[in-house]
Amino acid sequence: MITREHCAALDAADTLAHCRARFDLPADTIYLDGNSLGAMPANVPARIEQALKQEWAHGLIRSWNDADWYPAPQRTGNKIATLIGAGQDEVIVADSTSVNLFKVLVAGTRMRPGRNVILAERTNFPTDVYIASSVAEMTGCELRCVDPDDIVAAIDDTVAIVSLTHVNYKTGKRYDMEAVTRQAHEAGALIVWDLCHSAGAMPVSLNRCDADFAVGCGYKYLNGGPGAPAFVFVASRHIEAVRQPLTGWHGHSKPFEFTHDYAPHPGIDRMLTGTAPQLGVIALESALEAFDGVDLDVLRDKSVALGNLFIELTDQELKGLGCTLASPRDAEQRGSQVSLGHAQGYAIMQALIARNVIGDFRAPDILRFGFAPLYVRYVDIWDTIAELKDIIATGAWNTEEFKARKSVT
Numbered sequence: 001m002i003t004r005e006h007c008a009a010l011d012a013a014d015t016l017a018h019c020r021a022r023f024d025l026p027a028d029t030i031y032l033d034g035n036s037l038g039a040m041p042a043n044v045p046a047r048i049e050q051a052l053k054q055e056w057a058h059g060l061i062r063s064w065n066d067a068d069w070y071p072a073p074q075r076t077g078n079k080i081a082t083l084i085g086a087g088q089d090e091v092i093v094a095d096s097t098s099v100n101l102f103k104v105l106v107a108g109t110r111m112r113p114g115r116n117v118i119l120a121e122r123t124n125f126p127t128d129v130y131i132a133s134s135v136a137e138m139t140g141c142e143l144r145c146v147d148p149d150d151i152v153a154a155i156d157d158t159v160a161i162v163s164l165t166h167v168n169y170k171t172g173k174r175y176d177m178e179a180v181t182r183q184a185h186e187a188g189a190l191i192v193w194d195l196c197h198s199a200g201a202m203p204v205s206l207n208r209c210d211a212d213f214a215v216g217c218g219y220k221y222l223n224g225g226p227g228a229p230a231f232v233f234v235a236s237r238h239i240e241a242v243r244q245p246l247t248g249w250h251g252h253s254k255p256f257e258f259t260h261d262y263a264p265h266p267g268i269d270r271m272l273t274g275t276a277p278q279l280g281v282i283a284l285e286s287a288l289e290a291f292d293g294v295d296l297d298v299l300r301d302k303s304v305a306l307g308n309l310f311i312e313l314t315d316q317e318l319k320g321l322g323c324t325l326a327s328p329r330d331a332e333q334r335g336s337q338v339s340l341g342h343a344q345g346y347a348i349m350q351a352l353i354a355r356n357v358i359g360d361f362r363a364p365d366i367l368r369f370g371f372a373p374l375y376v377r378y379v380d381i382w383d384t385i386a387e388l389k390d391i392i393a394t395g396a397w398n399t400e401e402f403k404a405r406k407s408v409t
C-alpha cells in the first residue's frame, strides 16, 4: 500500500529535487502539463529584460553583432545537441516543428530518387501527417500511413523516408529508435524522428542510433516558452546532400553578400530560412540552463519512477471509477507521460484544473499527465490521484461549466 509519506520520502531522497527551484512555479499548483508547455525557468525574465531594455532599446541593430544575436540559433542548437545525442553543428534552432518537418521530408525524398513512398504512422500527431501529405502531393510521392505496430513490416524498397514521432503524443508509447532506424536503413530508406515528446525528458541518442534527421519543439520539456522556436537535426554525413525547399537568405552561404543566386551554406545553417525570432531564441537559450549539470540518465530514472508511481496509484486508488490505462505499463515502452482513458475525460480534467492540478485532454477521451522530472515531485503524483479520485467518486466534474469545451483543451 503506497502512502503520501512514502511519496514524501521519495522526494527527500531525490537527487534532482534542487532543480525545482530553477523554475518559477506557483506554490499552490501541481503542474503535469510540461509535455505541452514547459514551466518557466526562473532565469528567463531577467535575460529577456536585458534583451529588451539594453540590447534592443540601446544597442538597436548593433546587437545582431555586439550582443551576439546572429549566432544564437547555432549556439542554442549546439546546447540542444547535448540533450539529444547529436554532435556540434548538427542541430540548429529555426521556425516551428511543422516547418522543419516539411524541410527534412522534402530533402529526404530528394535524396532517394526512384523511391516514391513517404511512410508515416496513422496515430502520429496530426501536424506530422498533414505536412507529410502535403510533401507527398508536391513531390509526386505516395503517403502511406499504417498503424504503429505495422511500421517495421511496411518499410520496403519503395520507401524513401520514414516519418515517426519517438514518443506518441496521446499514449506516451515510445519507439525503439535504434531498432526502427536500423530497419529503415536495411531497406535503403531514410528516417526522421520527431522528438517533441522526448527532448529534455530523457536521453536521446540520435547518432548512436544512426538517425538521419530529427525535429522537435522548444516549448515542451525544453521550457522555451509559448511558441518557442523549434530545432532541426541533420546527421553530418548528409549535410552536403541536403537540399531543403525553403531557400531563404539565412540558409545562404553568404547572406550579407546579397547575391542573386542561391548557394546553400555548407553546414547546418542551410536549414535556416529567414530571420530568427530573436526574443524567442534568447528565451529558449537561457531556459536550457535549467539542464546545467543534470545527468540525463538520472533524469530518465526519475521520469520512469514518476510514471510507475502514477500507474501504481491508479491501480490502488481509482479502481471501479471508469479509468483505463492508455499508456504502456512497461516503462521501457513509455515516454514521460501517463494517459488515462475516461468517458468523461474532458469535464474531469477541467474539474482538476479548477483545483490547480494541471494536465490536459486529448479527444476523444484521454486525460494526459506529463512528468517533467526537473520540477515534478512524487507528492504531486499522490495529490493528483487523490483529487482525481475525489472528483470522479463525488461526481464533482458533472457541471455545465466543466463540460463546456474551450478552444485549447
Ligand SMILES: Cc1ncc(COP(=O)(O)O)c(C=O)c1O
Residues within 6 Å of the ligand: 096, 097, 098, 099, 125, 127, 128, 165, 169, 194, 196, 197, 217, 230
Ligand atoms: C509530436 C508533435 N509534433 C509536432 C507538434 C507541434 O508542432 P508545431 O511546433 O509546429 O506546432 C506537436 C505539438 O504538440 C507534437 O506533439
